[in-house]
Amino acid sequence: MSTLSERLTPLRVAVIGAGYWGPNLARNFAASPEWELVAICDRDRARAELLARKTGGPAVAESVSELLDSCELDAVAIATPARTHHEIAMAAIAAGKHVLVEKPLAHSTGAGQDMVEAARAAGRILMADHTYCYTPAVLKIRDLIAAGKLGDILYVDSVRINLGLVQPDVDVFWDLAPHDLSILDFILPGGINPPSVLAEGADPLGSGKSCLGYLTIPLPGGALAHIHVNWLSPTKIRRMVIGGSRMTLVWDDLNPQQRLSLFDRGVDLERQEMMLDDAVERKGAAISYRLGDTWSPALSEVEPLGLMVGQYASSIRSGVPSPTDGEAALRVLSVLEATSRSLTVGGPVAPLVVVDAQGVS
């Protein structure tokens, strides 16, 4: 049977880039029954060989062209610096390979759009490694929202702060906000697609880039998403609050004993006639509280990267894009780029690319 034989034949993949993140990808491809890790590619041959030794001895290549020429591959996984993503991905797509790419998708929205269109034209899967989206907490949040447990989304407030290394090449938004943006895109029905974004940053140390900042993104229905990123905080916080009309969810990623909490508490708004204290009768808004139970769902303990490489295989076999496909990554990239422009102009800025359910427009 074809299904069975497909099961029996693992997909052949190469990992390109053996630096910081590549080893994690290689380890997970090597451990997956869906995949056969056939090569590691890195300009630094010694680094590639070291990684190959730890992951069952795949082949080693020093360049992408050498890799594509010498190995029979179904797919590649790109874990190189962002500015090289476009060139490598385009070459791989041209060679008929499926492509998984580290965040951010590319160094510019234009380049990302190029990759999305090339993959679509070639009928290849283009997927982003938005790892957070494959954590048990985020998967549960997505399910809860999709099932209507939260009701309408009223606001999202995310805080991602700690004492961080000031990166040489990116500011705090490009370093940390991709996590929040990819999560938002994953959990919100329809993804993120804001008419404008507004960012404010500060560089009080004079490092030449924002070391802390705030990013605001309007959501449908008058809701607001707000992201606080900060490299200068002595305390580490990873906390996202999603206020809903029915329940409010708090995700505290640093509290392993109660990562998710759902509060059946809120404000109920009812229009009614009321007397104000100046004795003038008029229409007012009366609000009452709802103080219900709190509930913390149990979460499974799975390896997010293992789930992610499984999703990559499954998308390739089925042709169905993953929720973190190239278009999702392009939405994230587009907002990031708008963030930088907002910092420059000092006000709200519209993302360059609008990607909706029908694709890039």
Place this chain on the structure above:
Amino acid sequence: MSTLSERLTPLRVAVIGAGYWGPNLARNFAASPEWELVAICDRDRARAELLARKTGGPAVAESVSELLDSCELDAVAIATPARTHHEIAMAAIAAGKHVLVEKPLAHSTGAGQDMVEAARAAGRILMADHTYCYTPAVLKIRDLIAAGKLGDILYVDSVRINLGLVQPDVDVFWDLAPHDLSILDFILPGGINPPSVLAEGADPLGSGKSCLGYLTIPLPGGALAHIHVNWLSPTKIRRMVIGGSRMTLVWDDLNPQQRLSLFDRGVDLERQEMMLDDAVERKGAAISYRLGDTWSPALSEVEPLGLMVGQYASSIRSGVPSPTDGEAALRVLSVLEATSRSLTVGGPVAPLVVVDAQGVS
């Protein structure tokens, strides 16, 4: 000696407004050796009489004019709705009384400016009841900053959120942010005096006003203050982080066991030559961490309102304005008003009045 006799003669005060906050003021005036509470004034005579019975039996008046005509007073304390502050305060100043007024100072910056100028012209004390500024935590923060313990201020991030009543007459900024603004004005050397403010609000329930919002205020030297206020949060947070170049302070007002924490942790920035991973030598920014001890100072346990009425007496006797004088309250009011305009225009807005050390300009 005059000092002794002044000590022996308490100042005579009336509390105007016997609603929500007036009773707290009356109780503290009645308990203070510096003060003699001689009258309660309220349109609702029964309410005034009830309060008078609980505070040692001062006289009762139904209107400000009745009060000023019938009682020999040194000072008044105004705890009526904000829109009545200007009229009452102007009458009291015209009658030669010192004036303490609830926050906000007035319903508009213009009215507040009027009051400040009238008090100055009449040589009377005008002071705002910014109660938070008289709490042990805030007093300690002010001392620590003044003593240079934090170094340069790099950022301030304040979160003041809870499940709150949607107020009939004010939005969440006017309800909650005066606390943060008055605290900032109190602890920062020179007070708050920003060239512009930027506010974003959301009204996802359709209540007709912002129920949650964010307010950003540039501080001198590239620093940024950010305030998050929210009526729709199921969890209550009262947390202010003040990042400094030497130490960072975290004030968690809901943790009575460790309200203030000072972190001797931070980021040290040093310019140096460094090699980036693409092997191109260039100037970069190298950052190293500093991971020192954490210290939580013990706080005294004093009643803030008791301290505040003592400060009012002391300012009257000495002629030296308190740190929460009319000009401080005007700076807070001016930023609040700019907040509302920023919400309307959707971008940064400059406060109408600039009050610096030399006064209103």
Place this chain on the structure above:
Amino acid sequence: MSTLSERLTPLRVAVIGAGYWGPNLARNFAASPEWELVAICDRDRARAELLARKTGGPAVAESVSELLDSCELDAVAIATPARTHHEIAMAAIAAGKHVLVEKPLAHSTGAGQDMVEAARAAGRILMADHTYCYTPAVLKIRDLIAAGKLGDILYVDSVRINLGLVQPDVDVFWDLAPHDLSILDFILPGGINPPSVLAEGADPLGSGKSCLGYLTIPLPGGALAHIHVNWLSPTKIRRMVIGGSRMTLVWDDLNPQQRLSLFDRGVDLERQEMMLDDAVERKGAAISYRLGDTWSPALSEVEPLGLMVGQYASSIRSGVPSPTDGEAALRVLSVLEATSRSLTVGGPVAPLVVVDAQGVS
């Protein structure tokens, strides 16, 4: 109708003792529609008069005999030092009054037993003011256990520690453990009735009495209750864990945002054949985890003392003893007395009195 007229006629009560706790009782009797507070009794007439003025002006008496002679009463509430409880209660019962008494019931188990028997013989209600039992958290815990939500009780671990005043007349067990014991008696089906108790105390400051200690009480079915009391702890903890075969409950009384948590987590024990690592086949115990959701029920916000005086009235009218009746108080007292003897003998000690569902035996 008698029910209606009873409703319309409040019960007449006097509070005996106007020191630390009496004012709280008097205030709640005065505020209750079920009660008419007719007198305050205290050896210190000025203290009694002061309290009377604050509670609507009841009569004042200087001695219990004066009180019982001069006032028409249905009931008394005794808030005097423990060593005087027996004499006052016996006089009140002899005069046909119902009796509410502060914890501990009496200065000795024998005296307490005397009071229980006298009240029973006279057909009067004898009730203890175990205030904690009327808090929303404890009422909810009792309901949850009674409904079988926790399953069988496996253990109870209670920690009640803080920086406390070393009391002149009692040790840390008599000061703090009555709270834990009365709560345990209230929530456990059948109350506490242990065959023996074991206490260990320490007096490292040389104060002449235990300043910290541990008390262990066997529960039915091999379960164990353990109580940690400590006056020397710099951090304050009020935390009771009730491990059950179905769910485990954690009550953290100092966390107002999540006072009760129910964990659907535990250990499932199943007998099975298993291979141990020394390759000898034998019967072993295999345990597997159950990792389910956590749930935090919303709690009402009622005044415990208001509920308690309501229960007192209701017991008097119906003749049905309250769950904190004289026998409950006697069980607590009996365990406390055994605690002291255990400290003396350095080992387990059986309580002197066993009070079960059929009464004292």
Place this chain on the structure above:
Amino acid sequence: MSTLSERLTPLRVAVIGAGYWGPNLARNFAASPEWELVAICDRDRARAELLARKTGGPAVAESVSELLDSCELDAVAIATPARTHHEIAMAAIAAGKHVLVEKPLAHSTGAGQDMVEAARAAGRILMADHTYCYTPAVLKIRDLIAAGKLGDILYVDSVRINLGLVQPDVDVFWDLAPHDLSILDFILPGGINPPSVLAEGADPLGSGKSCLGYLTIPLPGGALAHIHVNWLSPTKIRRMVIGGSRMTLVWDDLNPQQRLSLFDRGVDLERQEMMLDDAVERKGAAISYRLGDTWSPALSEVEPLGLMVGQYASSIRSGVPSPTDGEAALRVLSVLEATSRSLTVGGPVAPLVVVDAQGVS
């Protein structure tokens, strides 16, 4: 120079036991410049070979006799089940090797004593792998106590609870309490050497052994150490409080942001004449609080096992026993054994062996 040449010649070690803990030891020996890992020994040859491959390819042996015959060794590290420790250690000592052994030292105090005496007679180092003692937190606690920062130790309260696997061969005391006991022995001047211990356990699931329990150990000067171990707790707690006459230390091992807190708070006891409320003048104890600052020292980030193998090497080279030498391990073992007897007799029990600064007596 001999020092230099010693530095240049790593000590030769074999790890015996390749199961749960052996790999950690092997990895740390392999990584240390002080050591050369020359062999892995395990009855299961495949397991030994797997571990050897991961640690640089040392030799493999299937039995201790084969190991001692075939390899030139300075030292061994034993990570086999406790009941085999004695036989292996005695063989190694007889062969002139230094011995590191996993906790507990042996299956019985007698066997442990045998090992201590054999090592002393042979002039070999016998050391226990009490890993916790080499963590930055415990090292800092030891230093603080030694420097007198805490003053006299008044009490120690340790809680080590979580949802744990019910072990097939040991109860909760033997599983968890060795950690607390080895830490206490390490940080308390003179180690632990109690005249008696008192343990209480419960087996409410009917597993055949204690699944939760409490252990009390008198300390010099009227102080008390108390240890709570529990396999059935849905929440995980690792918390030790050390109350001192000058400062109190709280070690919360699950709070990486503030693992250690030192509270300059306490109770000051002063004898004085005082009037009690019954108007009888007598000697009483007056206590006042001291409410000072809290301080949380920064901790280094070192690998405890790396430090431990370094200490092993240093002890061998210098001949100076480590603080976790055989005698320390014997004190821990002796208390553990007394714990089991206390459970059986239902009361306090004296440890069989007393090991003081002069050695075993």
